[in-house]
Amino acid sequence: MSSFFTIPGAQKKRKRTENSEIPKKRFATSKAPSKSNKAPPKKAQRDESISGSDSESDGPAAEEDEAETSGSESGEEETAAERRLRLAERYLENIREEVVDPEGFDAEDIDRDLIAERLQEDVAESKGRIYRTLADELDFKDARHSLFRNNTETVTAVAVCAPYTYTVSKDMALTKWRIQDLPDEQLKVKKKKKKGWKPVPAKRVPEQVAYVRGDKREAKNNAYQGHTDSILCVATSQDGKFVVTGGKDRRLIVWDANLKPLRVFSQHRDAVTGLAFRRGTNQLYSASKDRTIKIWSLDELAYVETLFGHQDEVVDIAALAQERCISVGARDRTARLWKVVEETQLVFRGGGSGKKSKSIALEGSMDCVAMIDEEMFVTGSDNGSISLWTMHKKKPIFTLPLAHGIDPPLKHDEASAEANPSLAIIPQAQPRWVTALTTIPYSDVILSGSWSGDVRAWKLSDDKKKIEELGAISSTVNGEETEQKAARGVVNSISIFERGDRAKDGICVVVATGKEHRLGSWQRKHIPGAKNGAVVFEVARASKENGTNGVNGTTDTDFEGLED
Template sequence: MSSFFTTPASQRKRKREETNAVPSTKRRSTSSKAGAKPAKELPQRARRDESISSSGSEDEPRRKIVSDEEPIASSDSEEDETGAERRLRLAEQYLQTLKTEVNETGFDAEDIDRDLIAERLQEDVAETKGRLHRHIASFLSFSTAAQTPFRSLSSSITSVATCPPYAYTVSKDVQLSKWELPNPPPPPDPTRKRPIKPVSRRPIKLLTKRGSKHESKDPHNQHHTAPILSIAASSTGKFIATGGADKRLIIWSADTLTPLRVFTQHRDAVTSLVFRRGTNQLYSASKDRTIKCWSLDELAYVETLFGHQDEVIDVASLGMERCVSAGARDRTARLWKVVEETQLVFRGGGSSEKRRPGRQKEGENEPIKTYSEGSIDRVAMIDEEMFVTGSDNGSLSLWTLHKKKPIFTVPLAHGLDPAMKPEEASAEAVPDAKVPERQPRWITALATVPYSDLVVSGSWDGEMRIWRVSGDKRRLEAVGVVGRVERVERVERVERDDRGMDVLDGEEEMSVIGIINDISVFERGDRGKDGLCIVAAVGTEHRLGRWMKVKGRNDAVAFEVQKILQPADASEEGDGQEEIKKNAT
């Protein structure tokens, strides 16, 4: 037999609601019949009955809304839907959002459905998976790039970092500078008879912080006390990181260049820095053969990666929690999977070939001169599965995670140094006619546009060369030179004319005079619709030492590359390939 205590709570609740509703009606009926009560109590009783009835009327719609089938059905459907149904629903919402965004630009609906939405979907999926999906090298006019030099400095610029619209440079004289880059020139208007002449405006120096070598013994000093070798800027625009020969890693505020934290965990010079794309996670490479991970959100050290057998000269990273490093004379490039705590080792040590000019007869072997790879100095990631390296024998190599050897190598990418004269090679009064052989130009700088087919390399031949990853992702193709069409040999003598411009002895002016120590690339506008900006750090000395000195200037140079509507002709690609063949000879 059921009682109040054995009845379920749900039934008791329903009974209480029914019992509460009945007396309210009875009170209204009895109050209407009872007329013997004083008239003064009638308004109070009426007000009380009115409040009770109003509260009941408010409760009824609430119970009705709660018991309504539509909201409950939708919430139940969201809770009960399977994973496939949820993905389908989110995909439909995403497509509707894309249609709304693209419709605002005024395109035809048929074109939107077939081309634009499909292209955006493919790009988003590829970028999520970290794959190369943008082919932009053919839609940029590199030969007509506008050149804007920075203010000349007294010491070699060792590294450069960009976070639009700002650029940051460091030099061997322990100086950190912040610059504001000028706006890109407007695109040419074909309707105008006379094109507008672009106004050349130099970058504006906003802030400068200079250290001192005399303060090396001061424990409270928060600046570098030796040449600064590397710099990196976070994509969030909040932090700047610098590393120097004084074994210090310093974190700065990007707005005011105020030092936030000084790390001294490295045991040797900090040679390279890179931020993980879209985060404040930092990787630092050092001559102590290690790579260290840092979290700048907490300004804390995370862990150390061991494995290289020689100095770690360069490190690169993209969106995933991994990085690629170049181990100099151990001739390896290593991919570090930080989360899995594993590494993949890629072995270099190949050779670049130089074929002697002139055609050989059929059946006759061609004499070949080889230059062995002694050091891998530069590395840059194309996507999460491909990267490129540059070596001291002038080779530019393309790697993939699926092979331990490069899948393609461009030998002598920047050619050979000019032959020395007998009087330069010997101190004798009558020097011997024998001179040392011509040596290849090293790859001293390397950069890419993430998830695209564009690669930029630099050396000391006065040129920044553009390379393109082929459609089958198996080779590198020469595109051209930034700011110039034809190449010239090494500068023998630099004169200054009345206008203050550097000119050669009757030869065409070089685009970059000096050693290109570093390159930073970023896109203008949304997805590069306004072109590309390339900033090069130039010096008369190599960033890591003074064993090499060339005639040139200590400066940084910005190149504004405009976007073109039609891709480059095949003839231009052929010219680039011919130029590489000339370098090899």
């Protein structure tokens, strides 16, 4: 069978005669060939390629380039170097407009430092690496919160696409909420030295925008475009165009932004337990109890392919910008990295118990996963441990045991009906499961939740080899911590979005809670005051010890001498 590798070398090259026409390029007249046919994900206009590649997509920037190029053809043709220089100047100008406050000061040295920092961040983000250190700048111990709900059933999942959040529950309800904007004083630029200044987060309850609910009576109606059983997961695309839900009824439903159903997929053979969008695209990954992962293209509303490998039900899945995803398989105690393009998978095996001196239980089920960057991820398990993994090792590089502590041991009368039961029959105190896990992508912030109602913040160490504790997200009233937890109940899902450009105004954390776990009706420990609903935390950007206020990297002394 003849192929490129078997035909004679003389036939591989295509000779061109002197009169043969050179094919025209689409937009630019640059003679520099494109280095790659694979275009990066779409970003803001400031992320336009400055490498001289001619693979830019259609849009205003492309039309502008085409107009400028056509104008130059009448005079002198633009060279590849001139084009790169022009795009670089435009790129730097866009960055300067973003990072420098026009109403503030115009210090040349700070201007230069801010631009250099943003350039370094953009390069790191394009390579899928951690480029932000936010953990020390966020005030998790002084967060404002608001509880919101519209039904009495357990809220199983939450997804955020600013300024909207979507919640789903076991009563087949999908609700769209609008999270309140920050007050005006939060966004004003500070122009004079004022000790003790701190941003004021929003306090108002999110506003309900839209609501739909399924119907169990339509379970046998294949034409029905809604859920017929509990909804277990929800995800929204980064552009806010699509909302996707998956449920116990094996259905995966695609909705538009107004919660109008667009398409119902029923290819899964068991409950859909997890959903994740590829960052910056409308490519969707779904996980199911049928032990498979399916890939969907929502631009065409079409099924793409199925991934096999897990030996138990797949309960959670995560993805970032690259065409790959990570899933966890519950009792098979593995996390699997799926390289879609290469059609391969990497298997990471758990089952450990962390430090034997502290941990009291072996890992029986790996229940949740979240990606830090393209090289690192974290998993949470039923023995209460959070493990840190890297793509280059099959075992975790660090395991944090009992991340949420242990439940108090049962009393004698609770463990047995005997008057004086033997201590041997009283079960040992059990660790609190890690029931939810998320991160701020490409940063050092990790959040976890448990059935105790705790939402804890963690920090990736500077050497990226361990996880450090930051404490629980707690609310305060007049500067004093409240006795009751804001999120009371089983924490079933956590979602985050950033306030301002790159979280300069803090972050918003939305937590789904319920009286029972999202995948079952069991409850290990009764939580006093447990509520079905969702809680939104507003975490402000904290002041640094060196006097910076977290806005554009400026300090208190920088504002001295300026008028209001």
